[in-house]
Amino acid sequence: MNESVRSTTPSVIIIGTGFGGLCMAIQLRNAGIETFTLLEKASGVGGTWRDNTYPGAACDVQSHLYSFSFEPKHDWSRKFGLQPEILGYMQHCVEKYDLAAHIRFNKEVASAAFNEATNTWTVTTTDGESLTADVIVTATGQLNQPARPHIPGLDTFAGTTFHSARWDHSHDLNGKNVGVIGTGASAIQFVPEIVPRVRALSLFQRSAAWVLPKPDRAFYQWEQALFQKVPAWDRIYRSLIYWKNESRALAFTRFNSLLELFAWQARRFARHQVRDSEKYRHLIPDYKIGCKRILISNDWYSAVDQSHVELVTTGIERVVEDGVVTTDGALHRLDTIILGTGFAASDFLSPIKITGRDGVSLNQAWATGSEAYKGIAVSGFPNLFMLYGPNTNLAHNSIVYMLESQVRYILGCINTLATPGTAMDVKPDRLRAFSEGVQTKLKDSVWESGCHSWYLDSDGKNTVNWPGFTFTYRKATREVNPDDYEFLRPSI
Numbered sequence: 001m002n003e004s005v006r007s008t009t010p011s012v013i014i015i016g017t018g019f020g021g022l023c024m025a026i027q028l029r030n031a032g033i034e035t036f037t038l039l040e041k042a043s044g045v046g047g048t049w050r051d052n053t054y055p056g057a058a059c060d061v062q063s064h065l066y067s068f069s070f071e072p073k074h075d076w077s078r079k080f081g082l083q084p085e086i087l088g089y090m091q092h093c094v095e096k097y098d099l100a101a102h103i104r105f106n107k108e109v110a111s112a113a114f115n116e117a118t119n120t121w122t123v124t125t126t127d128g129e130s131l132t133a134d135v136i137v138t139a140t141g142q143l144n145q146p147a148r149p150h151i152p153g154l155d156t157f158a159g160t161t162f163h164s165a166r167w168d169h170s171h172d173l174n175g176k177n178v179g180v181i182g183t184g185a186s187a188i189q190f191v192p193e194i195v196p197r198v199r200a201l202s203l204f205q206r207s208a209a210w211v212l213p214k215p216d217r218a219f220y221q222w223e224q225a226l227f228q229k230v231p232a233w234d235r236i237y238r239s240l241i242y243w244k245n246e247s248r249a250l251a252f253t254r255f256n257s258l259l260e261l262f263a264w265q266a267r268r269f270a271r272h273q274v275r276d277s278e279k280y281r282h283l284i285p286d287y288k289i290g291c292k293r294i295l296i297s298n299d300w301y302s303a304v305d306q307s308h309v310e311l312v313t314t315g316i317e318r319v320v321e322d323g324v325v326t327t328d329g330a331l332h333r334l335d336t337i338i339l340g341t342g343f344a345a346s347d348f349l350s351p352i353k354i355t356g357r358d359g360v361s362l363n364q365a366w367a368t369g370s371e372a373y374k375g376i377a378v379s380g381f382p383n384l385f386m387l388y389g390p391n392t393n394l395a396h397n398s399i400v401y402m403l404e405s406q407v408r409y410i411l412g413c414i415n416t417l418a419t420p421g422t423a424m425d426v427k428p429d430r431l432r433a434f435s436e437g438v439q440t441k442l443k444d445s446v447w448e449s450g451c452h453s454w455y456l457d458s459d460g461k462n463t464v465n466w467p468g469f470t471f472t473y474r475k476a477t478r479e480v481n482p483d484d485y486e487f488l489r490p491s492i
Contacts, residue, residue: 010134010383010417012036013123015109015352018047020387020403021139022090023068026097027407033414037133038099039125041108045094048143049087054167054186055193057083060214060296064227064238065245065398068093072238074228080216111353112136114382119423119490121383134417137410138349139387142464145344145351147454149181153319154337163339164190175199176335179324181316183209187340188295192303201309202332204316204324207292207451208285210266214296248396249469252290256446263289273301282313290446292453293395342454348390348463356381357425369461371435373426373484374477376406377413382423382488385410391438392473393455393464395447401470409477416480421490430484441467 012028014021017040028036044050059066063076066086073089081089094100108126115122123131146163148154154161162168164186173194179202180187187203188211195201227234251258267284274280283304285292304311314326323334344350348370354362357380365380372378375392376385387406394402413424442448442462447455455464466473 009033009035010414011132012135012137012414013121013131013133014038014137014139015123016040016047016139016141016144017045017094017103018049018139018141018144019068019090019400020141020407021047021137022093022099023400023403023407024137024139024387024410025099025102026068026070026093027411028414029097029099031411031415036102037131038103039107039109039123039131040103040105043105044091045103046087046090047139047141048165049083049090051144052083052165052167052186053169054164054190056189057186058189059083059086060185061245061398061400062241064234065241066400068400069238069404071096072227072231072234074234075224076219078216078218080214109352111355112384113355114357114384116357116488117491119382119421119488134421134423135383135385135414137385137387138352138389140349140352141388142348142393143343145347146339147341147344148339149341151181151316151319156321157319157323157334157337158321159335159337161337161339163341165343171336173197173336177333178202178336178338179204179332179334180338180340181324182206182340182342184340184342185293185295186342188297188300190338190340192297192299195303195306195309199308202312202324202334203304203309204312205282206315207287208283209292209295210263210285210289211269211283211295211297211300212262212266213269214298216298242397242401245397246469246471252395252447253441253445253467256288256290256449259288259290259446262294270301274305276305279304279311282311287451288446288449290395291449291451292455348386354381354384356384369457369459370463371431371438373431373434374406374409374473375466376409376477377426377431377485379426379428379431382425383417385413390463391435392466394466394470397470402466402473405470405474405477409480412480416482423488423490424485425488426485438467 014024014036017038021038025038059081062079063081066081067073071093077085110124110126112121112123120132120134121136146165160171174197176198177200178198180191181204183205270280270283314328317325317327324332360380365378370390372386372389375389387403392402445467447462447465455462457463
């Protein structure tokens with residue numbers, strides 16, 4: 001790139017190298033922009049697919065849709081990708097699009113502060129290094145900070161404790177008495193994998209999950225060959241998956257009664273796999289299906305039904321040196337405790353300290369709940385753009401589709417900053433109107449039907465989910481409207 005282009009091209013720092021960060025970097029390169037750096041806190045790319053290496057880790061979105069539209073993979077081994085294969089796909093993208101030179105590993109971001117005199121951001125890493133850029137794109141995701149439960153005495157346990165997102169592969173579970181706290185999306189994958197190995201398993205369940213059969217199988221070689229030799233079929237197959245998944249948005253956001261068909265299917269599935277009537281009773285939720293994340297698994301119910309698996313539904317009072325004490329006074333003696341307690345999904349950008357105009361922190365701006373214009377921009381934080389920000393999560397389709405929409409919008413924002421030193425700050429009234437519209441639509445959704453889930457923040461506000469179709473979101477982010485923003489010039 002010649003120097004005249006360099007001088008008018010904004011410099012960009014991308015935080016994170018999961019699907020969002022890699023997509024942003026690839027599209028910057030495709031647009032001829034080379035003035036970007038990716039900061040990664042770990043030693044490799046992949047985000048949640050690098051961190052979650054627990055046994056059985058897999059995706060609950062079909063492989064052909066859980067991948068970039070511009071980079072199809074024809075030889076997926078299964079309909080639903082396994083963690084090693086998804087991570088391998090992401091590493092392939094880094095190599096193919098020559099991103100390695102732009103990535104700085106082991107660079108965890110501690111803070112980012114906006115300089116109003118120069119309209120630049122100063123990013124400080126935990127090792128004390130400072131970097132300056134015109135634009136920051138956060139791609140830290142919503143599933144990057146493991147949620148550790150606040151259970152009295154947890155740190156006093158004499159055995160081995162670890163979170164499922166930080167799986168201790170050096171610890172041998174064979175013949176051990178294992179306790180699993182939590183029955184969410186991770187637990188339903190790793191529990192069936194470890195049940196045959198452990199001596200006994202105590203499964204501590206706060207609330208049951210709705211679990212449906214997973215329509216998964218290995219692809220035949222002739223199917224993989226067809227995807228490769230007839231690219232049009234690959235695109236048609238992906239499109240069929242997309243529209244099938246997309247149709248479910250109506251059930252989640254408007255016509256909740258449609259979900260009762262899935263509830264009937266889940267009960268029927270459990271009845272066929274669970275012989276123990278008492279376990280069956282506790283495995284069927286008492287809340288409306290869809291209020292919490294619906295899970296898919298073919299071996300969850302049969303694993304819990306095993307005689308050496310105890311389903312504990314009594315609340316946990318405390319942890320002691322040799323196990324877990326429940327509120328009925330019973331001691332469950334354990335060698336190992338695995339925390340399947342999910343992530344702090346509503347703590348966006350945590351633990352990074354972000355400071356915008358007038359010294360206002362992002363925590364202050366979000367005192368009444370996280371919100372962002374189109375899930376991407378926050379008033380008072382010019383040239384700060386978020387991927388997978390507030391209210392852009394899905395319960396029915398692929399987040400990769402949403403990320404591609406956001407990346408295109410952010411690229412449009414960057415293209416409006418061709419004049420050196422310019423910064424764009426979304427107008428407060430535009431952010432307010434957008435956020436109010438989102439919350440109004442959420443009132444009709446199944447997520448507001450009364451249960452407590454990770455979709456809700458501590459005040460009960462849904463700051464996570466998008467209340468509609470993904471194609472309406474794509475339409476809303478197709479173009480940047482300059483009237484939505486205040487444009488700032490540097491004072492020096």
